[in-house]
Amino acid sequence: MTICLGFFELQAQEAKKPATETSPAKTEVGNKRETNPQTTMGEAEYKIGPQDVLRIDVWKEPEITRTVPVRPDGKISLPLLNDVQAAGLTPNQLSSAISEGLKKFINDPQVTVSVNEINSRRVFVTGEVAHSGAFPLLPNMTVLQALSSTGGFTQFAKIKNIYVLRFEDGKQVKHPFNYKEAIAGRKPEENIMLQPGDVIVVP
Numbered sequence: 001m002t003i004c005l006g007f008f009e010l011q012a013q014e015a016k017k018p019a020t021e022t023s024p025a026k027t028e029v030g031n032k033r034e035t036n037p038q039t040t041m042g043e044a045e046y047k048i049g050p051q052d053v054l055r056i057d058v059w060k061e062p063e064i065t066r067t068v069p070v071r072p073d074g075k076i077s078l079p080l081l082n083d084v085q086a087a088g089l090t091p092n093q094l095s096s097a098i099s100e101g102l103k104k105f106i107n108d109p110q111v112t113v114s115v116n117e118i119n120s121r122r123v124f125v126t127g128e129v130a131h132s133g134a135f136p137l138l139p140n141m142t143v144l145q146a147l148s149s150t151g152g153f154t155q156f157a158k159i160k161n162i163y164v165l166r167f168e169d170g171k172q173v174k175h176p177f178n179y180k181e182a183i184a185g186r187k188p189e190e191n192i193m194l195q196p197g198d199v200i201v202v203p
Contacts (some may be wrong), residue, residue: 046139048086049120050074050095051197056098059110064102067116076155080105091115123194125150127202128157136200143177146200153179159202164192165199 039049048054050072058064068076074087081101086094102109123146130151138145143164153159159179162182166173177200181187194200 046090046115046118048089048091048115050087051119052086052115053119054086054091054094055114055116055119056107057112057114058098058102059112061106061109070120087120121196123196123198123200125200126200128154129202130154137194137196141194143194143200144179144182144191146194147179147202150202153202162200162202164194165201166195167197 007023015040034129048070050070052070053067054070054076055067055111056065056076056078064079066078074085075083076086078084078098081098082099084094084101089097095111095113098113099109099111100172102111102197118136120135123137123141124134125146126132129147130153132150135149142175147162160181162177164175164177166175175190175192177190177192178187182191
């Protein structure tokens with residue numbers, strides 16, 4: 001029988017809190033998955049990447065307005081402009097580039113770019129968790145927050161020996177993470193912010 005160890009520990013901690021205390025959204029394992037990542041997609045600092053899905057809105061130009069995927073080469077295809085570089089730009093930067101290109105054909109084009117799906121920024125969780133796989137990398141997401149999306153640990157999970165695999169300077173680096181210490185508020189330096197492509201291993 002699968003046992004979500006972290007979930008029971010969390011229940012015990014919550015039981016000690018005053019009944020009147022209102023807690024923010026929990027990040028520990030066993031709670032609900034993060035809400036739709038689209039809530040953070042409008043952030044100006046987000047850089048578009050390959051396989052993201054974009055919504056291009058051109059005011060009063062329905063023939064150009066459309067939803068397009070970012071190709072593996074980092075470009076999108078639009079009427080009049082053909083291929084436009086999208087990867088590496090923020091939505092605001094891309095809207096400016098499209099507007100500039102459309103000025104040859106349209107008077108004062110008003111362009112809005114939004115990210116419908118973030119597919120280029122993902123982290124991976126594997127091992128003794130209920131739901132392994134790829135998960136959207138939200139802004140400032142930590143190891144603990146990513147684990148909250150997995151649905152809990154199995155009874156075989158070694159939650160003190162979790163680690164993050166990351167490529168740094170062309171080499172694979174192992175960052176240890178002790179779940180029990182993390183939920184107790186100790187060793188905050190282990191609860192690192194994740195980067196695209198990080199793999200969290202739960203042995």
